[in-house]
Amino acid sequence: xxxxxxxxxxxxxxxxxYDVSCSSSGSNRKNHNKSLGDAGNGICHTYTEDGRxxxxxxxxxxxxxxxxxxxxxxxxxxxxxxxxFTVQEVIDLTINFYRRNYIEGLFLSSGIFKxxxxxxxxxxxxxxxxxxxxxxxxxxxxxxxPGASNELMHEAGLYADRLSINIEMPTESGLKLxxxxxxxxxxxxxxxxxxxxxxxxxxxxxLIKKTPMFAPAGQSTQMIIGATAESDKDIxxxxxxFYKDFNLKRVYYSxxxxxxxxxxxxxxxxxxxxxxENRLYQTDWLMRFYGFNVKELLNDSNPHLDLDIDPKLSWxxxxxxxxPVDINKADLQILLRIPGIGLQSAYxxxxxxxxxxxxxxxxxxxxxxxxxxxxxxxxxxxxxERRDLTAMNIKxxxxxxSSGKNIKNNPYQLNLF
Amino acid sequence: MAITxxxxxxxxxxxxxxxxxxxxxxxxxxxxxxxxESQPALFGExxxxxxxxxxxxxxxxxxxxxxxxxxxxxxxxxxxxxxKGVEDLLIEFIQLVFSSVGSVEKSFTNPCVLRLSQxxxxxxxxxxxxxxxxxxxxxxxxxxxxxxxxxxxxIPLILNHFKNRYADQKWLIYDLKRGYGIxxxxxFVEEITLDKKPHINPESNLLEDSEILYQNLWxxxxxxxxxKSRKNTSLHLKHVPVRYWKYLIEKN
Ligand code: SF4
Numbered sequence: 102x103x104x105x106x107x108x109x110x111x112x113x114x115x116x117x118x119y120d121v122s123c124s125s126s127g128s129n130r131k132n133h134n135k136s137l138g139d140a141g142n143g144i145c146h147t148y149t150e151d152g153r154x155x156x157x158x159x160x161x162x163x164x165x166x167x168x169x170x171x172x173x174x175x176x177x178x179x180x181x182x183x184x185x186f187t188v189q190e191v192i193d194l195t196i197n198f199y200r201r202n203y204i205e206g207l208f209l210s211s212g213i214f215k216x217x218x219x220x221x222x223x224x225x226x227x228x229x230x231x232x233x234x235x236x237x238x239x240x241x242x243x244x245x246x247p248g249a250s251n252e253l254m255h256e257a258g259l260y261a262d263r264l265s266i267n268i269e270m271p272t273e274s275g276l277k278l279x280x281x282x283x284x285x286x287x288x289x290x291x292x293x294x295x296x297x298x299x300x301x302x303x304x305x306x307x308l309i310k311k312t313p314m315f316a317p318a319g320q321s322t323q324m325i326i327g328a329t330a331e332s333d334k335d336i337x338x339x340x341x342x343f344y345k346d347f348n349l350k351r352v353y354y355s356x357x358x359x360x361x362x363x364x365x366x367x368x369x370x371x372x373x374x375x376x377x378e379n380r381l382y383q384t385d386w387l388m389r390f391y392g393f394n395v396k397e398l399l400n401d402s403n404p405h406l407d408l409d410i411d412p413k414l415s416w417x418x419x420x421x422x423x424x425p426v427d428i429n430k431a432d433l434q435i436l437l438r439i440p441g442i443g444l445q446s447a448y449x450x451x452x453x454x455x456x457x458x459x460x461x462x463x464x465x466x467x468x469x470x471x472x473x474x475x476x477x478x479x480x481x482x483x484x485x486e487r488r489d490l491t492a493m494n495i496k497x498x499x500x501x502x503s504s505g506k507n508i509k510n511n512p513y514q515l516n517l518f
Numbered sequence: 519m520a521i522t523x524x525x526x527x528x529x530x531x532x533x534x535x536x537x538x539x540x541x542x543x544x545x546x547x548x549x550x551x552x553x554x555e556s557q558p559a560l561f562g563e564x565x566x567x568x569x570x571x572x573x574x575x576x577x578x579x580x581x582x583x584x585x586x587x588x589x590x591x592x593x594x595x596x597x598x599x600x601x602k603g604v605e606d607l608l609i610e611f612i613q614l615v616f617s618s619v620g621s622v623e624k625s626f627t628n629p630c631v632l633r634l635s636q637x638x639x640x641x642x643x644x645x646x647x648x649x650x651x652x653x654x655x656x657x658x659x660x661x662x663x664x665x666x667x668x669x670x671x672x673i674p675l676i677l678n679h680f681k682n683r684y685a686d687q688k689w690l691i692y693d694l695k696r697g698y699g700i701x702x703x704x705x706f707v708e709e710i711t712l713d714k715k716p717h718i719n720p721e722s723n724l725l726e727d728s729e730i731l732y733q734n735l736w737x738x739x740x741x742x743x744x745x746k747s748r749k750n751t752s753l754h755l756k757h758v759p760v761r762y763w764k765y766l767i768e769k770n
Contacts, residue, residue: 103731107738114742135685135704142679144650145757147768149744152753159743197732198739200662200687201654203767236686358747373747452624463627 109184110194113161116175117210120267120323121355125156125205125240127318128262136236137199140262141318144205157208157242158198162186162223166212170280171363172269172328175212179361185214191227192235199239206240206262207231217248217287225253228260240318245295247287254291258298263318263350266292268343271336275329278365289347295320296347319350326381327374328357328366333406334399337384341395344388354381380406387413390444391437410496414440417477418492428480429458440499441473472502520562521547526605527569528552530597533605534574536567537612550605577612584615589623592638598671599641607634644668645675652680652691653767655733656726662689665765673700681707733767740768 126143145154161175163185169176186194195207209227213220224243231237243261245254257264266288270276273285295316302315322343324336340352356378359369384406387393391413398412399405407415417424417440426435428450436447446469453459453467458481465471476495479485490498522545526532536550548565551557582590593611596604610630614622626632647668654662662684673693677700680691684702690710692699698711763769 103734107735110735111738111742114739118743118745132682132685137684137686139683142649144646146650147740147766148754148757149740150751150754151745151748152750152757153743153745153748154757155740155743158739194735197728198736200684201656201732201736202652202664202684203736356748358745375748449626453626456625457627459627466632467626 106190106194109186109190110160112182112184113164113186114159116164116212117159117161117208119174119355119358120159120208120210121153121353122242122265122321122323122351123154123156123159123208124263124318124321124351125242127350128240128314129317130238130240130262130314132238136238137196138206138237138239140206140238140240142205146203146205156205157240158195158204158206159208160186160191160194160210162191162209162211162220162227163214164212165214167215168213168280168282170269170283171365172279172325172357172360174360188223188226188230192230195231195239196235196237199237204239206242208242210244211246213246217246218250218253221246221249221253221257225256225260228257232260242318245291245320247283247291249291251294254294255298258295258302258316259313261316262314263321264291264295264316265321265323267323268339269323269325270329271324271326271331271339272329275331278329292320292322292347292349299348320347321349321351321353323353323355326354326356326378332404333377333381333384334401334404336381337388337395337399340385341388352385354378354385376408377406380408380412384412387416392434393438409500411440413438414473414496414499418496421492424477425479425485426477428464428478429454439474439477441470441475441477443469473499521549522562523557523564524548524550524567525553525557525564526550526567528554529569530594531571531574532567532569533597533608534577535570536605537577537609538570538573539565539567540609540613548606549603550609552605555602581612581615585621585623589621592623592634595641595645595675596634596637598674599637600671601637604637607637641670641672641675644670645672647762648672648676649679651762651766652676653765654689656729657724658726660688660726662687664689664691665694666691667695667764668693671696673698677707737768 124143126141128141130140132139143156145156147155149155163183164175164181165183165185166175166177169178174181191207191209198204199206207227209224211220211224224246228241228243231241241261242263242265243257245257245264245266247266268285268288270279276283276285299316299319302312306312324339326336336354343349343352356373356375357367358373359367359371362368384398387398388395393416398416403419406412417438423438426439428436433447433451436442436450437444442450446467449467450459450464453463460480460482461471461484464474464480476486476490476498524536526536539545540548581593593608596608607630611634614628614630622628622631626635648666652664652666654664657663671693673691676691680689681702686704688703690699690701692712698709700707701710758766758769
């Protein structure tokens with residue numbers, strides 16, 4: 102018995118690991134009447150040896166699947182061992198891991214057996230039982246199954262904190278090529294339905310305080326990077342559209358890990374495009390937190406991100422006319438656009454300059470990357486970069502001064518710039 | 519003038535009492551030491567200051583009037599760092615608060631303010647680590663037990679998190695380094711000290727029957743969630759420093 106469950110867990114965790122989302126924040130489920138758990142703390146309980154956060158028990162309910170998506174290990178033509186958890190097995194694992202403080206909750210995905218509704222119904226059952234029978238308030242992330250009915254998606258929203266569908270292919274042509282029996286509309290339909298339900302729910306909540314929660318951590322999606330030939334511009338325009346049209350909380354970018362010798366795909370042995378993935382996350386952050394419009398960063402004349410420097414520095418070098426910026430006067434919005442200054446240091450600058458004019462010493466103490474920022478700012482000091490440097494010069498100086506450390510950094514948790 | 523040496527019991531209230539006495543006795547040149555800490559050769563005067571609850575409370579109330587909640591909590595966190603000399607920094611900061619008109623906790627250009635904000639962050643990081651790295655083991659008497667050895671004395675900071683989260687199970691978190699822990703009995707959390715340090719051996723029959731199965735399942739999960747072609751050891755070690763491995767089931 103215990104050997105069997107260990108085997109299932111090994112197979113179904115292995116098959117789920119290509120989904121990079123592991124977020125457990127964005128909810129605020131509380132522990133009422135002395136039950137089990139609460140959600141929304143976003144704790145990483147450990148990190149795998151590839152340096153990724155482990156916050157949730159991320160598994161498939163089953164790796165049986167009727168589809169044959171070329172980029173997926175679970176595709177039906179793949180010759181692998183197929184297993185399935187029972188609903189109760191998933192519940193027992195979740196509760197027992199949770200009670201031992203291993204995890205923040207469950208992220209349940211699945212191969213599609215029989216049809217969309219049949220699969221979605223089982224996912225919903227797990228969540229429903231956890232909430233109603235086990236009084237579990239930990240985090241639950243359910244996969245929305247493309248083509249699932251509105252009724253099931255509604256139920257899912259009642260019990261899950263987050264829902265996601267991975268659109269996987271950044272372009273429709275990519276999807277046609279690699280997953281010919283899938284279509285974009287089947288994916289968009291549940292996303293769109295949930296978006297509207299969430300809006301409706303939030304309106305209701307304004308009138309009636311006690312309205313039960315509905316997908317409080319919203320929706321997310323994932324795109325595979327480097328499986329087909331799309332440009333960074335294609336990827337980020339799609340991301341931007343999903344953020345705007347469907348109010349997504351997060352878009353994840355997952356460098357393609359070769360899994361077969363299918364001619365349509367990068368073969369076994371090709372490396373995972375980790376730096377590119379990192380640059381896409383940085384671009385995503387610039388869009389969401391730094392006030393950049395996607396078209397400032399990627400457009401027809403710059404369809405690809407630089408691999409050797411981060412997208413903010415790239416942008417600044419293309420727009421040298423907007424610099425130097427006076428640290429003691431510029432608005433927060435402008436400070437955020439300076440290479441070498443992150444969210445926290447920008448905020449600290451605004452606080453700190455209320456007390457005195459800031460000089461280089463202050464800026465160093467605040468923690469900005471002076472050797473980057475110095476080409477773009479002036480402060481309360483006579484020493485500043487006076488030479489008339491070209492973008493190329495600046496790039497060379499910065500690159501020769503950095504150890505390339507940022508490249509090795511974690512693409513999932515960036516605090517660069 | 520020689521430096522006055524102030525010795526106290528190491529408690530938070532004790533430290534606040536010192537602040538009161540510093541004002542009351544108009545002390546200016548002093549160093550504070552915990553009684554448990556080694557003190558330098560004493561030249562000047564030595565003062566032993568005992569807890570006085572009402573004095574401590576007056577100082578704390580005064581601080582709360584001048585500082586917002588997070589800033590007050592940060593002072594307490596810094597105190598829990600138990601770093602050498604942190605008392606002197608805290609007193610300097612408190613004097614700064616009482617002598618300034620506006621808020622001072624954000625004036626990062628002041629070395630003392632900056633240092634305390636850094637120490638506060640270090641303690642906070644350790645609090646988060648403990649919220650993440652506690653690994654409960656279920657014992658035969660149905661208590662979820664975890665041993666920890668945090669860098670700083672963070673138990674007071676993690677208590678609420680665990681109390682709110684694990685409200686329907688008995689649990690015990692024990693700091694082996696400092697020899698005390700917190701125990702939740704389904705109603706209240708109380709501080710306890712055990713005579714014999716409770717080191718539960720995974721092989722011992724003190725553990726509930728299914729415990730080893732779940733430990734193995736967790737290890738299986740950890741193993742299989744890893745993507746080998748993305749191996750990144752330095753990042754792994756940065757997030758899970760080796761000194762914490764001892765109590766992490768997945769790393770043993
Ligand atoms: S439907 Fe999902 S699980 Fe099935 S092959 Fe496609 S991506 Fe994989």
